Amino acid sequence: MKTNDMIIQFTAKIVFFIIFFFAIHIFLAGHYTPGGGFVGGLLASSAIVLLVLAFDIKTVRTVIPVNYTTLIGIGLLLALATAAFPMFKGDPFFTHYFDYFTLPLIGKTSLHTAMLFDTGVFLVVVGVTMTIIQTIGEDE
Amino acid sequence: MEIIMAFVIGLLFTAAVYLMLSRSLLRIIIGTGLLSHGAHLLILTMGGLDGKAPPVLTDGVTDFADPLPQALILTAIVISFGVTAFFLVLAYRSYQELDTDDISAMKGGSEDDE
Amino acid sequence: MTQVLFIFIPMLAAVFIPFLFKSIKNVHTGWFVLLVPASLVIVYSTYIADVARGQVFTGSLEWIPSLGINFVSYLDGLSLLFSLLITGIGSLVVLYSIFYLDKKKEQLHNFYIYLLLFMCAMLGVVQSDHLISLYFFWELTSISSFLLIGYWYNRDKSRFGALKSMMITVGGGLFMLGGFLLLGIMGDTFSIRELIAQAPQLASHDYFIWALLLVLLGAFTKSAQFPFYIWLPDAMEAPTPVSAYLHSATMVKAGIYLVARFTPIFALSEVWIWLVAGIGLLTLCWGSFFAVKQTDLKGILAFSTVSQLGLIMSLLGASAITFHVDDVSNSIFRFAAFAAVFHLINHATFKGSLFMIAGIVDHETGTRDIRKLGGLMSIMPLSFTVAAIGSFSMAGLPPFNGFLSKEMFLTAMLAIKEFELFNFNTWGILFPVLAFMASVFTFVYSFYFVCHTFIKKRNEKYADTVHEAPIGMLVSPILLASFVILIFFIPNVIGDLFVKPAMLAFQPFYASAAAIDIHVSAWHGFTPELYLTLGIVGLGALLFSTLKKWQPLYQLWPQKFTLNHAYDMMMIGLDTGMNQVSRSYMRDSMRQYLLYMFTAISVIVITTLFVTDAFSFSFEGTAPIRLYEIILIIVLVIGVVTTLIAKSRLTAIIGLGSVGYTVALFFVIFNAPDLALTQLVIETISVALFLLAFYHLPKLTKINERMRFQVNRAVVSLAVGAMVTLVALSAQSQKLFPSISKYYEETVATLAGGGNIVNVILVDYRGFDTLFEIAVLSIAGIGIFAMIKLRLTRKGNGHENK
Structure with a gap:
């Protein structure tokens, strides 16, 4: 699948960053506006898929040296740990905590353990999607 | 609107079941895909379609669409994606191994459906 | 509490057997096992004196307290007698098995685990006061018997015999459970003692006769009564210690125990008396008549066991008559119960020893075929003596215990015709006549067994190689044989210690065991019993001496009309029948199964909707219809139809994709932005996946489907669609509770x-x-x-x- 179409590759690079940052944004904003770990994860992986289409799997692999199956594990563990953490404090499984802080530059914002859980979801979704695409693409 | 949707969903299910009962693996997978679309629309419709605003807290809005079916569907969409992908690869691999995507030929017999 | 634990000691001990077997190689595992029944014998012996004075002991252990099911151990005379038999004969059998089973060749751990399991189950059966736990132990005896019969599992016949015994006894057990449940419903309790207390009320209940029949089915299958006895001869494939223990001394007597235990509840019914006495007598005749036909040593003993069990059963039936006469302590019917229990003990002693001798003969000569045997008397004098003692006792000759119980049996049978109720005074005459005939054949097969093995002309083939069994193997049969003689001389000690206390359990008319006025004596003057015995010996001797002439007559009976043939046909028929039934719908085709499932789902749901009146339809509260929604619906329908009829792979995939995107648009207009986003991205990735995976696949080929399947397929699809629409409509039209x-x-x-x-x-x-x-x-x-x-x-x- 080696292609040398400069225009496509150049565009893909730019679009990749746009989609990827949009994915991060939509993921972070998920608690208050539409979005969240699922959509974020899917968008992020579609950004990577775009790169794969424009270049090829090997190149993308060297550029983004991530083992996606490990990513699945990390995501699952993160989600599980977030859910299990309250048990050590004596609260029921899956209790979430949140509070509001005033940070420099950003202003008043909220920090949320649900966010950690959502990060787990995000990582799993990226991991699974990319595992599927990569294994199928690499076959043959 | 819900009434019309009920019939549309019925159509989706009919088509899905019809495809799932065919011999070609691809058609079966497409059938399951249609089935999940039907199920999603069914859940959404059952929650009522008369909400005036997305279920996102905004000042001054009280008439939200029902968020619970939406959460359920969101889970279902992702799961059905995983399952479809799994089916696809299963079909792809069995085609590679068995050189056919006809499920009765895969079994080695042609006396299927006698 | 501890009393219940005694029951479980064998089971607990069984846990250690595999470790002992694996780690201690040079000591036969049986020696360790022997400790269990031997110590239990000592434990239960301590109860003898108190129980003989009329005391009963109870202990309980909670099992399923929420359902009121407990292990209740109830030790009265009857239970104690059985417990002593189980552990006593058990000890002797284990001792015997140590020499019978080779420690190097045999899988001893399996054998002893099954045996201990059986011991536990059997103790549980005879001590349980609670019907459900009784049933539990009852089936456990069947299962352990199954395992023991199939001990040499690589033999065809062992497996067949094991399965046959299990089918019949477990089947009977299930019927019995039904009877127990009916009793539980009638009396509102599962305790046997409480049920006995309400016996008069139970007798007038509608279910009474059903409970009676079902319980009897359980007892008859277990105790090998006609026509269920067919499993017992096939069970002889088990190792001989097992045959001696389970299939003559203990397990087959569980049915006897059950009948005795339930006599106070059911004796008021004439059906009970007729069935128990009649079937018992029939079994007695049948078994003794066909025992002479057998050529296998253990086969003879199996049929003789069947017939002796029938004898005890008929005595129990006759003992129920006492519930219908006044002044029991002076009536002539009081002997039946005594004779039943007494013969039960005697049978255990002489039949146990005979089985062990059969095992010894098999062990030493390598065959059990009586036609090949003969003249072993001079080679195996000890075995011959034991065999002769056992056989003569079985034939009812003095000075052996069988003589005493046989005399009492004749007394009881002669008494039956004096009974004035239930037509016994007209038909009762049959009982002594049949009893006489059966006794003649008993005499014949007893002599057949001992003479053809030991006395008949010697088979030279065995002369050099065969020798007497090792002394360890002979200890158990010699002990049993000495009991046979001992009991003849001290019958009244046995009677006072064991028989009379046991009688109290099912003859509740006496104040105490001592109040039972029965004295056993070998010589009781010139009575009808004595003349009958003389007749039995005379006719028996005549028949035995002419055995060669009439034995071939047995072959005249066609194989087709035997009960065994009927059983085989039934099993084969069930097997093929069931196969045909499942073949008729299990077509080995995934699509057929899917068809069944979809049909079932839609039929069940649609029927439920209309039967429960759940279907309703209203336009209330629906959202308005807007133009762009209509357009979207049209697009969606076009997408679905395209997918449905697409000829090429690509068209189908694109069709599916268009449906997916339309659904995403639906999410947009129905205020579900999260869904819309997710659906859009997912759809994109899915289509990419579809294309990736099917890039290399061939074109969709036109597959010619059978017309009938096509029609079915269409109908079922439409039915599912209709079902979903109906569910959607009725769910939409009624909101039963507010959303969370x-x-x-x-x-x-x-x-x-x-x-x-x-x-x-x-x-x-x-x-x-x-x-x-x-x-x-x-x-x-x-x-x-x-x-x-x-x-x-x-x-x-x-x-x-x-």
Whole structure:
């Protein structure tokens, strides 16, 4: 699948960053506006898929040296740990905590353990999607 | 609107079941895909379609669409994606191994459906 | 409490057997096992004196307290007698097995675990006061018997015999459970003692006769009564210690025990008396008549066991007559119960020793075929003596215990015709006549057994190689044989210590065991019994001396009309019949199964909708229809139809994609932005996947489907569609309770600190769903990874089945 179409590759690079940052944004904003770990994860992986289409799997692999199956594990563990953490404090499984802080530059914002859980979801979704695409693409 | 949707969903299910009962693996997978679309629309419709605003807290809005079916569907969409992908690869691999995507030929017999 | 634990000691001991067998190689495992029954004998012996004075002991252990099911151990005379038999004969059998089973060749751990399991089960049967725990132990005896018969599981006949015995005894046990449940319903209790207390009320209940019949079925199958006895001869494939223990001394007597135990409840019914006495007598005749036909040593003993069990059973039936006469202590019917228990003890002693001798003969000569045997008397004098003692006792000759109980049996049978109720005074005459005939044949087969093995002309083939069994093997049969003689001389000691206390359990008319006025004596003057015995000996001797002339007559009976043949035909018929039934719908075709499932779902749901009147239809509260919604619907329908009729792969995939995108647009207009976003992205990735995976596949070929299947398929699809539409319509038209969503809307900001309700539900309110969802997703991903990366069958290596 080696292609040398400069225009496509150049565009893909730019679009990749746009989609990827949009994915991060939509993921972070998920608690208050539409979005969240699922959509974020899917968008992020579609950004990577775009790169794969424009270049090829090997190149993308060297550029983004991530083992996606490990990513699945990390995501699952993160989600599980977030859910299990309250048990050590004596609260029921899956209790979430949140509070509001005033940070420099950003202003008043909220920090949320649900966010950690959502990060787990995000990582799993990226991991699974990319595992599927990569294994199928690499076959043959 | 819900009434019309009920019939549309019925159509989706009919088509899905019809495809799932065919011999070609691809058609079966497409059938399951249609089935999940039907199920999603069914859940959404059952929650009522008369909400005036997305279920996102905004000042001054009280008439939200029902968020619970939406959460359920969101889970279902992702799961059905995983399952479809799994089916696809299963079909792809069995085609590679068995050189056919006809499920009765895969079994080695042609006396299927006698 | 401890009393209940005694029951479980064998089972607890069984846990250690495998370790002992594996780790201590040079000591026969049987020696360790022997400790269990031997110590239990001592334990139960301590009860003898108190129980003989009329005391009863109870202990209980909770099992399923919420259902009121407990292990209740109830030790009265009857239970104690059985417990002593189980542990006593058990000890002797274990001792015998140490020499019978080779420690190097045999899988001893299996054998002894099964044996201990059986011991526990049998103790449980005879001590349980609670019907449900009684049933539990009852089936456990069947299962352990199954395992023991099939001990040499690589032999065809062992497996056949094991299965046959299990089918019949477990089947009977199930009927018995039905009877127990009916009793439980009638008396509102599962305790046997409490049921006995309400016996008069139970007798007038509608279910009474059914309970009676069902309980009897259980007892008759277990105790090998006609026509269920057919499993017992086939059970002789078990190792001989097992035959001696389970299939003559203990397990087959469980039915006897059950009948005795339930006599106070059911004796008021004439059906009970007729059935128990009649079937018993029939079994007695049948068994003794066919015992002479057998050529296998153990086969003879099996039929003789069947017939002796029938004898005890008929005595128990006759003992129920006492419930219908006044002044029992002076009536002539009082002997039946005594004779039943007495013969039970005697039978255990002489039949146990005979089985062990049969095992010894088999062990030393390598055959049990009586036609090949003969003249072993001079080679195996000890074995011969024991065999002669056992056989003569079985034939009812003095000075052996069999003589005493046989005399009493004749007394009881002669008494039956004096009974004035239930037509016994007209038909009762049959009882002594049949009893006489059966006794003649008993005499014949007893002599047949001992003479043809030991006395008849010697088979030279065995002369050099065969010798007397090792002394250890002979200890148990010699002990049993000495009991046979001992009991003849001290019958009244046995009677006072064991028989009379046991009688109290089913003859509750006496104040105490001592009040039972029965004295056993070998010589009781010139009575009808004595003349009958003389007749039996005379006719028996005559028949035995002419055995060669009439024995071939047995072959005249055609094989087709035997009960065994009927059983075989039934099993084969069931087997093929069931196969045909399942073949008729299990077509080995996935699509057929899917058809069944879809049909079932739609039929069940649609029927339920209309039967429960759940279907309703209203236009209330529906959202208005807008133009662009109509357009979307049209697009969706076109997409579906395209997918449905697409001839090419690509068209189908694009059709599916268009449906997916339209659904995403639906999400947009129905105010579900999260869904719309997710659906759009997913759809994109899915279409890419479809194209990736099917890039290399061939064109869709036109497959010619059978017309009938096509029609079915269409009909079923339409039915499913209709079902979904109906469900949707009726769900839409009735809102039975308010949605929980209101709660989410109100608390999302305060409790969860979020604004997007859908996402908060996913990560917080219903976080579990999401956790498991990503787990499923991961499994799918790893599964795909494995399917592609792990190539277990390489291409070119061919199909695994080739």
